[in-house]
Amino acid sequence: MAKETPSIELAFDGRGLFPLTAADAELLDAYPKKAEFRAVEMKRRSNAQLKLYWVGLGRIVEATDMWPTKEHLHRAILLACGYFKTTYTLSGDPRIEVDSASFASMNQHEFNLYFKKARAALLIETGIDWDEVMPALMGEPV
Numbered sequence: 001m002a003k004e005t006p007s008i009e010l011a012f013d014g015r016g017l018f019p020l021t022a023a024d025a026e027l028l029d030a031y032p033k034k035a036e037f038r039a040v041e042m043k044r045r046s047n048a049q050l051k052l053y054w055v056g057l058g059r060i061v062e063a064t065d066m067w068p069t070k071e072h073l074h075r076a077i078l079l080a081c082g083y084f085k086t087t088y089t090l091s092g093d094p095r096i097e098v099d100s101a102s103f104a105s106m107n108q109h110e111f112n113l114y115f116k117k118a119r120a121a122l123l124i125e126t127g128i129d130w131d132e133v134m135p136a137l138m139g140e141p142v
Contacts, residue, residue, distance in 0.1 A: 010039065045108050053115060056134045063133070066126070074101070080121040081114065 008027045009020040017039065019025035057070035057077075067073040075098050078084060083099040099105065101114060119130040 045103050045111055052134065056130060059133050060128055077118045077121055080125055081117040083114065
């Protein structure tokens with residue numbers, strides 16, 4: 001198995017790129033002068049928003065008993081919002097697979113759009129108002 005090279009995280013300060021941490025600087029120092037790199041912007045997702053989402057799903061499941069788990073509700077919401085694809089078995093039977101909402105699959109902007117659609121779908125299809133389930137979106141400890 002090939003050894004994976006650790007990535008070096010950099011930040012841009014308006015003038016140039018610099019290592020984000022001392023460990024990143026140490027990794028960068030191991031390269032020869034004038035080594036070339038390909039930089040890809042990291043789009044971080046909000047852990048607080050994700051936590052809020054899962055806490056809200058848990059509360060909805062507890063309050064309604066309409067889904068066995070918050071994971072089931074999550075998949076139902078993805079389906080309702082159109083986040084799925086149809087694949088086919090070897091025998092040609094269609095099979096629906098929900099898309100992933102993982103950090104690797106959705107950046108922050110995409111998750112914001114999904115979260116907005118998810119709240120609307122809950123209200124339209126089930127009558128559940130997210131804002132009633134999570135009354136203090138930012139102030140309430142989750």
